[in-house]
Amino acid sequence: MSSASANVRSRGEKFTPRIETKITRETSAAHNPFLVEQCRMHGYDHLELIDRCEFSDVIFLLLRGELPEPGERRLFRRLSIALINPGPRHPATQASITAGVGKTLTVNVLPIALSIFGGEFDGAGGVEQAMRYYRRASRKPAAEAAAAANPPPGFGTLYGDPDTYAEKLLRHLLQGDGEYRILDWVRQLHELLRPRQLGILKAGICAAALADLGFQPRQGNSLMQLMAAPGLLAHGLEFANKPLTSMLFEPDSSYEVEYPAAGEQAAAEQT
Amino acid sequence: MNYDSWAALRGKIKSKKGIWRIGEGVESHGYDLINDLVGHYSFMQVVVLNATGRMPSRALAHWFEAVHMCLSWPDPRIWCNRIGALGGSAGASVVAATSAGIMATDSRAYGIRPIVEGMEFIQRAQTEVSSEGGSAAEFVAREVKKHNGKPYLMGYARPVAKGDERIAALERVARQHDFTRGPHMRLAGEIEALLSEQFDESMNINGYVSAFLSDLGFSAEEVYRIFSVVVFSGITACYVDSADRPAGHFAPLQVDDIEYSGKEDRQIGGK
Numbered sequence: 051m052s053s054a055s056a057n058v059r060s061r062g063e064k065f066t067p068r069i070e071t072k073i074t075r076e077t078s079a080a081h082n083p084f085l086v087e088q089c090r091m092h093g094y095d096h097l098e099l100i101d102r103c104e105f106s107d108v109i110f111l112l113l114r115g116e117l118p119e120p121g122e123r124r125l126f127r128r129l130s131i132a133l134i135n136p137g138p139r140h141p142a143t144q145a146s147i148t149a150g151v152g153k154t155l156t157v158n159v160l161p162i163a164l165s166i167f168g169g170e171f172d173g174a175g176g177v178e179q180a181m182r183y184y185r186r187a188s189r190k191p192a193a194e195a196a197a198a199a200n201p202p203p204g205f206g207t208l209y210g211d212p213d214t215y216a217e218k219l220l221r222h223l224l225q226g227d228g229e230y231r232i233l234d235w236v237r238q239l240h241e242l243l244r245p246r247q248l249g250i251l252k253a254g255i256c257a258a259a260l261a262d263l264g265f266q267p268r269q270g271n272s273l274m275q276l277m278a279a280p281g282l283l284a285h286g287l288e289f290a291n292k293p294l295t296s297m298l299f300e301p302d303s304s305y306e307v308e309y310p311a312a313g314e315q316a317a318a319e320q321t
Numbered sequence: 322m323n324y325d326s327w328a329a330l331r332g333k334i335k336s337k338k339g340i341w342r343i344g345e346g347v348e349s350h351g352y353d354l355i356n357d358l359v360g361h362y363s364f365m366q367v368v369v370l371n372a373t374g375r376m377p378s379r380a381l382a383h384w385f386e387a388v389h390m391c392l393s394w395p396d397p398r399i400w401c402n403r404i405g406a407l408g409g410s411a412g413a414s415v416v417a418a419t420s421a422g423i424m425a426t427d428s429r430a431y432g433i434r435p436i437v438e439g440m441e442f443i444q445r446a447q448t449e450v451s452s453e454g455g456s457a458a459e460f461v462a463r464e465v466k467k468h469n470g471k472p473y474l475m476g477y478a479r480p481v482a483k484g485d486e487r488i489a490a491l492e493r494v495a496r497q498h499d500f501t502r503g504p505h506m507r508l509a510g511e512i513e514a515l516l517s518e519q520f521d522e523s524m525n526i527n528g529y530v531s532a533f534l535s536d537l538g539f540s541a542e543e544v545y546r547i548f549s550v551v552v553f554s555g556i557t558a559c560y561v562d563s564a565d566r567p568a569g570h571f572a573p574l575q576v577d578d579i580e581y582s583g584k585e586d587r588q589i590g591g592k
Contacts, residue, residue, distance in 0.1 A: 057486065058482050058486050059482060059483045060483075068579065069574070069579050069580065072582050072584075075581040076576045076579065078575065083576055084573065090586060098588065155416075157413075157417065209327050304333045305333070305336070309337060310337060
């Protein structure tokens with residue numbers, strides 16, 4: 051190896067020889083140390099979870115470390131369904147459909163869709179920031195947050211106007227039993243901002259509910275991805291057996307190319 | 322209407338990049354891709370063209386290619402490479418595994434985002450030091466103070482090891498093509514000298530690349546786009562190594578190799 055490599059020194063950091071987890075405890079089979087005899091999650095036997103829990107309960111358990119209380123269970127389940135289907139026009143669903151109709155390996159369809167859903171336009175990209183903000187700002191009256199010049203995280207417009215369906219989802223989630231402090235504070239903020247043509251976004255709803263449920267901000271973006279996964283996947287797989295012509299492919303007459311000015315191009319070539 | 326800008330694009334595509342005109346040819350940034358670019362320009366020149374809209378010189382493209390080589394190590398202990406190797410071991414496709422490894426480098430700890438922050442850092446440093454009365458020593462002192470006395474300056478120090486053999490290699494390529502040191506690179510060297518004296522830390526490849534490209538007028542966002550798959554080849558190498566072995570044979574773990582530190586065994590309902 052070169053003398054340059056000889057000048058590089060290890061920092062001597064101690065890397066763990068074993069992975070540590072608080073989530074899963076496996077017990078090995080007697081005849082083969084790689085096989086599992088029993089599996090527990092946060093202390094609960096996996097087989098008991100199969101018999102006695104809903105899917106959403108076990109997601110809650112895995113990420114929060116405890117099974118949900120009845121009120122938490124209801125809100126988490128309702129939030130999961132509220133966000134389950136971004137709809138066929140969403141860029142992430144369009145990506146899913148494009149992957150499906152393009153005959154991409156089906157195991158790639160969901161990762162493709164979720165990657166695009168990680169963006170901030172009607173997607174999951176802003177949940178973490180909104181959670182951090184709501185946890186802090188909701189200690190004070192919503193009117194103080196409404197007075198800020200810039201829209202608070204999780205608020206804004208979709209296609210130029212407040213998102214009507216997000217507004218409907220927010221109100222629907224707040225119906226029925228249960229008191230959700232941050233979600234209600236966000237509703238108050240929404241009402242105060244509405245005259246300024248700003249409204250709650252779906253990422254804001256997700257952030258407020260997850261904050262009420264005690265999730266950490268760092269879990270927020272990923273949880274919204276997880277909740278949207280079924281709808282994204284369903285649309286992609288719907289197209290997996292359809293011909294390429296069943297997806298958009300705009301004709302040349304609808305395709306406009308506008309190159310930057312020639313001067314800009316020429317100057318760049320001097321680089 | 323507030324949605325006019327969206328409505329105007331229904332069913333249409335606008336592009337500043339190019340178009341495939343069936344039966345006529347493929348345009349890329351005003352070039353005829355098949356006749357003007359293929360065989361006349363290098364692949365890396367077209368990579369930079371696609372990412373920035375500007376065609377770099379062949380010499381600069383060669384330097385960019387060298388950076389890709391410097392970040393494509395076939396060692397599966399490197400985090401992105403490990404994901405590729407795990408993909409091979411798990412029987413995932415090479416596309417899925419390489420893409421997954423690339424996504425992992427969208428990280429603040431290593432990979433591509435530190436180069437973005439490195440660009441922002443050295444450009445801010447240059448602005449502050451070139452202002453009246455500014456000096457590299459004062460700048461370094463301020464930055465170290467911001468980080469509670471630690472030398473956490475973007476582009477200096479690196480995980481796992483001290484020193485960076487890749488800088489000498491890239492300098493060699495730069496000299497081959499008669500690239501000279503500009504103000505950002507000179508300042509980067511001054512900062513390195515100060516950190517070396519005070520903290521025994523040196524510049525890393527990120528700091529060198531950031532200073533080099535800042536001297537050539539690139540923005541942080543442009544560099545992020547050029548280097549979006551900078552590590553891909555090392556990931557593929559690690560994928561291939563494990564994919565060509567029997568399934569599950571990359572770094573296999575026995576049940577007892579995991580240390581559980583969570584809740585004790587319990588039953589649903591507290592029994």
